[in-house]
Amino acid sequence: MTTTAHGIESAAWLLIALPLISGAVLLLAGKRANKWGHLLGALVPIVLFVYALMLFFAVKHEHNREVSRHLFNWIHVGRFSIDAGLLLDPLSLVFVLLITGVGSLIHIYAVGYMSHDPGRRRFFGYFNIFVAAMLLLVLADNYLSLYVGWEGVGVASYLLISFYYDRNSAATAGNKAFFANRVGDVGLSVAIMLMFAYLGNTSFQTVLHSHLSNGVASAIAFMLLLGACGKSGQFPLQTWLPDAMEGPTPVSALIHAATMVTAGVYLIARSAAIFDQSQSARTMITIIGAITLLYGCVSAFGQDDLKKVLAYSTVSQIGYMFLAVGLGPGVYAIGIIHLLGHGFFKAALFLSAGSVMHAMNDRIDMRRFGGLRTVMPITFAVFVCGYLALIGFPLATGFWTKDKIIEAAFDKGGTSGWILGIAALLGAGLTAAYMTRALVMTFFGEKRWEDDVHPHEAPKSMTLPMIVLGALSLVGGYLLIFGGGVQHWLTPSVGPSVEEGVHTVNPTVLSILTLVVIALGAYGAYAAYGRKAVPVEKPVAVSPITRAARKNIYADAFNEAVLMKPGQWLSRALVYFDNRGVDGAVTGLAAGMGGSSSRLRRMQTGFVRSYALSMLGGTIAVVAVLLAVRFQ
């Protein structure tokens, strides 16, 4: 089965140790590291990427392309034993390459982006810790180690969202993300407990190769799904992701678009063997994916904040990935490929949004942009590359990866296949529409910015990574899909890709249909926003749908009314009970004792004769009692 690590592979633990050490150095060294901290922080992922490439070629030649590296015996109590180890297999290596590759580019970008920020060293420290946790998440060879990485990225994400902790909105957004993630984490931890209870072990080797009864498999699968929904911002735990844009833009690009939020997809793909045993959980994934992808599209329309548009777009694209991994064996690989492509183009889009922000004095309201095309040509070009890739323009990344998912959804067959397929197709049209709206409002039309803003192109350290990512957005999809290379590569992990099944709709017809829908969406948005001037203030008289989209289809309002308000009432009632009931009893008892003793104190008059009288009285009483007992 798996090969034991040897040679270069046995040092795989460096992938986690290096960024962890670097992060610790940056955070502990204090001001001394201010001068060189960011360079160390940016160097680490590059070194890791080179090492990951070497690992990739080493593992490629191994039998079965699965290498395990046992690290140490973590917990050993009686018969209960947990080993910590790393698993290098096609799936984890693909993720390692994505994390370190896109991560390196974004780190380089961040050197330029954060150059004027006083907290730059702290930023790179958190960033490196995030990379360490994320790599642990994807490299772990058992669910318990995976859980450690899972929580680690949660903490890093929290720290980075509330990076500008003196801003109230950022602190709140960090808390919101943390709470929503907690709900999901409970699901994952329950799943791990179930594995311990029924299998006694959480290593992938055991869990993924054992047959569970249907009920247990479903329970574990649903709990894993809850965890995946929390981390990946899927319905109904999606509301934290758009708010997470409060963090610096490189954070949004790396953590909340390219890597961390795809951890849910990774978890499901990794646990494929469990989901294969539970049809109901699998159906649930597709439903969640379809709902979320439409939800994200509609909500993205209502946003005037460029980063929020991209955030909802991320929610929606991860919905596509969920849909793909939910469709079952044979489609996993397509979901992972879309994930990789999405990592490229969404990072490109976010980085160019960051560049725009950088140029516009950190203002992000698209109604205040306009006409930036000529002022920032490189940013514009990169954004267009990302835009074409995202909407699925022919030959760009999305065309190869997203169309496959739509095709697979139709190929599921039956009524559910048609519903999912039409949802995915509709989502593609809506994606084209809201992205066109964002593109037109930002880069075309009249300039609407205020007088004190002087837009300029970003420095080289920012534009270079953007150009690389922009190029990858254009050609990456073709490279990923070309000759089925990635699909073949992933086969040992997620099973073979079944391409040539029974097609419900002819692929060529479907491809053309998709393009027509995309063109309609893009044209519709152009007609609405490109032809006439965009008002600087938000229009007030709008349709109910727009109003709902602006408030992200009332998801926040729902959470507030159903979860937050009752929670607040409950805590207020408990505080009242604590103050009046518990504290009342305690302080009342103390006050009673104090009052009675101050009255009792009055007996101490200072007159010796009264003391003598009480002594005599006491003695007589004792003697009387003794006599009464003696002679009764």
Added chain:
Amino acid sequence: MTPTYYLVLSAALFSIGAVGVLVRKNAIVVFMCIELMLNAVNLSLVTFSRINGSLDGQIMAFFVMTVAAAEVVIGLAIIMSIFRTRRSASVDDANLLKY
């Protein structure tokens, strides 16, 4: 002569002493009343010693006498020093130590 009379006498002396302690104000008189009570107890101890035919009670009486002598020395010294500072030997005047 029955020993009961001695016991009655002892009880009477003790009662007189106790009432004296309670009703008199002069510290010297109170002191004398305490001595009276102690000696009443001594009398009853000796009486019981005689009744039971053992020497235990008499030995106890010697102890009581020793303690009483020591107590007189200390007590009179205290009364003297209180009188010097307050020009009064009344126990009711020495009432500073109170709530």
